[in-house]
Amino acid sequence: MAKILIVEDETPLRAALVDTLLNEGFEVLEAKDGEEGLTAALSQKPDMILLDLLMPKMSGIKVMEKLRADPLGKKVPIVVLTNQIPDDKVMADVIKYEPAYYLVKATLNLNEVVAKIRATLGR
């Protein structure tokens, strides 16, 4: 079963994602900030990463930058989850690291996340 890493600093949001993905039968790894996320991404080799942008210790953008610069993290599909409609500058940064999807948390439908994960893994 596919292994998904969830990198999200807000505990209730992380817990909701963990719960939903476990229920869908995925193997789930979690990290509560960017640093933990980067370490887990490089050592546990997840099949896919759900990544928040604004986090303590290391931002999601920085995580993507480091991952894409590392042979181990170069290809891993990333779904970016963020708080709000990003400004042009942030969006330009995000696009640079080629995430599979970019989802806004507040309006998110959890079924849609699952569908997007399956679509990305199926590619």
Next chain:
Amino acid sequence: MLGFSSNQEVEKLKAALESALAEKEKISAELSELKADPRAVSGEVHIFQSIVDASTEAILITDLDGNIIYVNPTWERVTGYSLIDIKGKNPRLLRSSKTPQLAYKKMWDSLKNGESLTTEEIINRRKDGTEYETNLSVFPIKSKGGEILFYGSLHQDITLRKESDRVRGEFVSLVSHQLNTPLSVINWYAQMLLSGRVGELNHKQIQYLNEIGYSIKRVINLVNALLNVSRVEMGTFSINPEPVSLAGIAEGVLGELAGKLMEKKLKLEKRYDETLVSINADSKIVWIVFQNLLSNAIKYTPEGGSISLSIIKDGENALIKVTDTGYGIPEDQKSQIFTKMFRADNVKSNEIEGNGLGLYIVKATLEAAGGKIWFESVGGHGSPSREATDERGTAFYVTIPLTGMKPRAGTKVIATTAEL
């Protein structure tokens, strides 16, 4: 040879001459006083002097060579220079590198042509090296005969106003950001309960959770609208024109609104000009235009009514027209339809929801992009009464130049909102 009829007349003339001499001496004394201290004047001049001194606008007067001959106390306070410091100097000592030289040149050019000019958002440098923002007006001071005697300038320190705009913008952005996490939590957990995974729900429980979900969307839309208002008012939003299909975007919006159209049994007529394939426009702005006009048309049209959408070429423009057979806009409220937080009385009394920000944002963004929006409406309460329903309703018109929207650099994009 002059002849005098009496001694008395000689005396009169002598008195007149003396008084004229005295007046002349008084004037020259005043003039020399004026040279020593330009603020020490008397008489009629004193009235104007008092006004100028009390003015909260910074006022400066130079001679025709551009040398400062007078500044008022507000000018001294704003710039940090005293009149004694800068008398005889050129106002260019206030220039900062942040204002293009061209802006200063334009001001001097118009002065020399005897014209006034107002330039917005000039950045000047104070005596202590700090900078301040100002709107600067320059004007020639002319004699009754039209001869230019002096040059004057008026300016206001708008640093504080700018600062308060910035703080307000930051506040809106902080609040919206802080609201996002709890809103996401409420939204996600309501969805998790609704999924039935943690226990079967009865009909009422499902209904309640759906109400929660609906309200969350309203709050999210309000937050996005407030962000947009702040982006519009701070001028930080960008316009990124790219080739888009207006009909394609309209269809996307209609897709989101399909449920509402069905629910209210509304008839929809569409007309797309097939020769209008694509236009250079910011897709987010086009999206909010269709979203606002179409969802308003649906919201404000009673069940069984009809709505039409047409996108055609009209001269130099793409013309979008959205009509409805709805309640109409009351005559006495037509002038307020594009103002912020405005909601017409008749829609409030019909308990139709809305935050009153949509059309304000649409108009501001469209106009910044070189487009236009206007409307015609009949039948609103307060309009001449119309019996037949088909004579009631509103038509909104939007134009976008066929040459495309005007691009604009900015740090933020306009947020599009979720359909409720």
